[in-house]
Amino acid sequence: MEVKKQIEQTDWENLSRRLLFYTSKKVEYIFGRVNGEILLLGGKSPEDIVYEAIARLLDGTRNWNPERVSLWVFLKRTIDSIISHYSELKETQSRAQYTTVIDGDSSEDEEAPQKSVNPVDSSPNPEEIKISNERMELLSLALNRLLDLKQENEQYCYVLMCMQEGIVKASGISDAAGIEVSQVYSLKRRIKRDFDRILLEMCASEIMMEG
Amino acid sequence: MNSDENNDSKNVGYHIAEFLADPEGLTDSEIREELAGYDTEKMIDNVKNMVNEALEGDRLAWQKQAKEEQSKSLAQIRESCAKLGEMTREQLINFYYDIKAKKELSLAFRDFDPEKVDDEEIKDMLANLIHLAEIDKSDE
Numbered sequence: 583m584e585v586k587k588q589i590e591q592t593d594w595e596n597l598s599r600r601l602l603f604y605t606s607k608k609v610e611y612i613f614g615r616v617n618g619e620i621l622l623l624g625g626k627s628p629e630d631i632v633y634e635a636i637a638r639l640l641d642g643t644r645n646w647n648p649e650r651v652s653l654w655v656f657l658k659r660t661i662d663s664i665i666s667h668y669s670e671l672k673e674t675q676s677r678a679q680y681t682t683v684i685d686g687d688s689s690e691d692e693e694a695p696q697k698s699v700n701p702v703d704s705s706p707n708p709e710e711i712k713i714s715n716e717r718m719e720l721l722s723l724a725l726n727r728l729l730d731l732k733q734e735n736e737q738y739c740y741v742l743m744c745m746q747e748g749i750v751k752a753s754g755i756s757d758a759a760g761i762e763v764s765q766v767y768s769l770k771r772r773i774k775r776d777f778d779r780i781l782l783e784m785c786a787s788e789i790m791m792e793g
Numbered sequence: 794m795n796s797d798e799n800n801d802s803k804n805v806g807y808h809i810a811e812f813l814a815d816p817e818g819l820t821d822s823e824i825r826e827e828l829a830g831y832d833t834e835k836m837i838d839n840v841k842n843m844v845n846e847a848l849e850g851d852r853l854a855w856q857k858q859a860k861e862e863q864s865k866s867l868a869q870i871r872e873s874c875a876k877l878g879e880m881t882r883e884q885l886i887n888f889y890y891d892i893k894a895k896k897e898l899s900l901a902f903r904d905f906d907p908e909k910v911d912d913e914e915i916k917d918m919l920a921n922l923i924h925l926a927e928i929d930k931s932d933e
Contacts, residue, residue, distance in 0.1 A: 590848060598840045599833055600816050603824050606831070607814035612807070629836050636840060640847035658815075718806025725809060746805055750812040767818030774813050 588648050589639075597654060601632045605661050612669060613710065614717050614785070623668040623710065635660040668707070669714035724780045728773070737761055741769045 606620060606628040613621040620628065635657050638644040646656045725742060732738045740759035744750075749758050752766040761769070816824050825833070873888060880888065 586848065586851065589844060592844075594840050594844055595837050596821075598837050599821075599824055599828060602831060602833065602836060603816045603819075603827055604814050606828070608810055611810035611813055629831065629839075632836070633839065633843065636843055640843060715803065718803045721806035721809045722802035725805060745808050745812045748804070748808050750808055750815065752817055763818075770812070770818055777809070777813060 584648060585646060588653065592653060597657070598632065600654065601635070601657055601661065602628055604658060605631050605665075608661070608665055611721065612665065612714050612717055614713065614720075616713075621710070621713065623665065624707070626664075631661055631664050634664055668710045720781065720784060724777060724784060727780055727784075728776055732776075737765065738769055738773070741766060741773060 609623065609628055609631075610620050613623070615621070623631070626634070638660055639646055639653075639657065644656075644660055646653065651659075725746065729739060729742055732742070737759070740761065741755055744755045744758050747758075749755055752763045752770070755761065755766045756763045759766075819827075873891075877888075
């Protein structure tokens with residue numbers, strides 16, 4: 583009854599937007615864009631992935647314990663699981679990112695055991711795996727480039743180094759780097775803009791070299 | 794790139810994606826701006842429909858079960874109420890506590906929860922049930 587009540591009382595408008603943001607950005611960063619468009623994983627758009635995650639909650643495929651983890655985190659993890667199916671980044675690897683997070687609430691695990699969470703009817707395309715592997719390398723190179731470019735900016739580099747180590751929550755970065763959370767958010771905005779710009783430049787120069 | 798370096802870059806790449814994709818710290822208007830190419834109103838409607846259908850399906854199953862339990866419970870109560878005239882005081886008081894203990898009675902009177910009301914209200918409810926039982930008796 584507790585789960586049902588929480589589902590009833592959830593602000594689905596706000597949550598849906600955040601989930602779509604997360605999904606579309608995650609897919610874009612992991613797989614890049616093809617001809618300017620976000621890749622459809624197994625034919626699924628980011629919206630489809632959000633629907634699938636929510637469906638898994640509602641039909642009980644994935645059990646949510648509200649006492650252990652928020653609905654936002656639960657659905658984010660479900661989305662990670664769906665996306666990881668299309669890359670070589672297995673769910674166990676993605677879960678490891680959460681256990682290394684220095685966070686106020688480190689109990690972000692779901693109940694076990696779970697039913698199978700991978701759809702049988704849409705196996706990962708080898709092309710998708712290849713794309714994600716190349717993309718991960720590109721992101722890593724972009725990070726190194728940013729570290730070079732911004733070496734004069736101590737706080738900026740601290741945030742980048744935290745990211746490198748898998749500390750990705752603002753509270754964790756704040757603790758690790760001694761920076762106020764509000765400042766972490768501000769740096770995150772700048773880092774995102776700079777990352778996007780560098781990725782564009784790197785992709786453009788790759789295309790020119792291939793040409 | 795060897796296998797270890799390959800795994801390192803995959804992990805780092807994943808961390809970067811996780812950090813940049815999380816809307817933590819962004820305002821609502823910033824999130825909406827980034828979602829400009831999406832039909833978010835349609836998506837939100839679809840999500841709300843999914844949730845409502847799931848909850849409604851669950852509610853209907855619960856109501857059906859509740860109605861079945863209610864009928865069974867009322868039948869038992871009517872049977873006992875028909876014998877009230879033959880009960881001793883002790884039996885009457887025990888019967889009262891039996892009735893009070895029956896949680897499914899909250900369904901007979903939709904908003905009635907015996908655990909949330911005082912004894913006078915339970916007696917009133919019991920009186921209603923006895924009245925029902927008397928009507929049943931008079932129909933025989």
